[in-house]
């Protein structure tokens with residue numbers, strides 16, 4: 001928490017203070033007290049703060065404050081890399097602005113293009129979008145649908161470091177090209193992991209082929225990469241017994257009732273694990289890019305509602321998702337990029353709560369762990385919650401049987417072929433698989 005004690009002192013209007021209070025949000029976090037007054041002054045902003053530190057309200061509250069003074073259509077555009085994150089941000093805008101009849105449009109891949117076009121024609125006040133789908137509308141729809149973008153006052157890039165990588169470059173340019181010039185709008189960039197690419201925009205915003213993003217900006221960046229309430233641990237494991245250790249961990253005294261997210265590097269691993277844990281009677285759901293959007297949304301609903309207590313996910317879920325009940329994140333596979341570790345682990349220990357991140361380390365992962373520890377500036381400690389080898393050996397028999405059954409089912413269901421078909425569908429649906 002910060003030295004400024006109330007949102008009122010930051011300059012927010014009464015109706016917003018009431019909305020925040022209804023969400024039990026009364027004291028601004030550090031990033032909120034640094035950035036909200038600057039954004040209200042009309043400045044562009046780079047906001048870098050730890051996962052779970054309230055960056056969404058940092059940009060949403062001042063935009064809503066300015067919008068309420070003149071509530072016109074297509075006031076602000078928020079771009080974010082994943083569909084689920086866009087949905088979550090749209091929900092926050094809707095909740096904050098509900099007393100003011102706010103219109104928020106969610107423009108993401110995997111949903112009906114026609115319905116979205118109709119929604120855009122109604123001139124929503126805020127558009128929360130993934131870049132691929134918004135670019136599609138800009139390139140294929142007329143003035144009556146996307147013309148209003150030319151009058152938008154704000155552009156937000158949430159998870160900015162990720163949006164600025166090459167995958168999104170073309171779509172991002174299309175989106176920015178449809179908005180007013182950088183001097184005629186405010187640009188706000190937020191992420192938990194500021195990269196050189198984000199910083200470079202600050203130093204040479206309009207040169208060297210860089211996106212002409214900033215007019216006049218302020219920077220507020222945390223020096224520490226992970227929340228202080230996050231405990232980071234590891235378990236050293238031979239590759240072939242990873243599933244048995246996972247089962248043991250999920251059913252140990254500490255976590256038997258916990259909400260857990262398990263991150264894996266491949267969709268096939270997510271599917272095998274989901275089936276295996278289901279055979280072992282655990283309430284489990286999965287989230288990855290080879291699922292249809294309907295399946296993705298259902299899984300996330302089940303997890304949020306605690307119908308599933310375990311979510312197995314690839315990195316489509318590593319950024320931004322805010323599920324306050326998550327107590328444990330397991331890095332079942334170690335990511336190659338240390339920043340990905342920060343985002344994954346940040347799905348727990350949010351908003352001052354405590355949480356654990358446990359990494360499964362095989363001999364192959366040692367150099368990745370060293371890079372992660374250097375990036376977060378902290379050594380992981382050894383997890384002592386699963387250590388009895390006799391118990392693990394006993395679990396191994398049961399878990400191996402469940403895994404064998406799962407693999408046979410996947411072969412019967414032709415998972416590999418379905419994956420190819422889904423990938424093709426995704427590509428046709430949306431130019432970016434990640435959008």
Ligand SMILES: Nc1ncnc2c1ncn2[C@@H]1O[C@H](COP(=O)(O)OP(=O)(O)OP(=O)(O)O)[C@@H](O)[C@H]1O
Nearest residue numbers: 027028029051052053054055056057192320322351
């Ligand atoms: N001032 C506050 N006091 C208490 N809770 C807050 C405050 N601001 C935001 N929150 C809550 O903290 C949680 C995390 O916020 P948010 O999702 O915006 O984090 P973030 O910084 O964007 O994280 P990430 O980097 O993972 O995307 C949310 O549940 C939000 O409602």
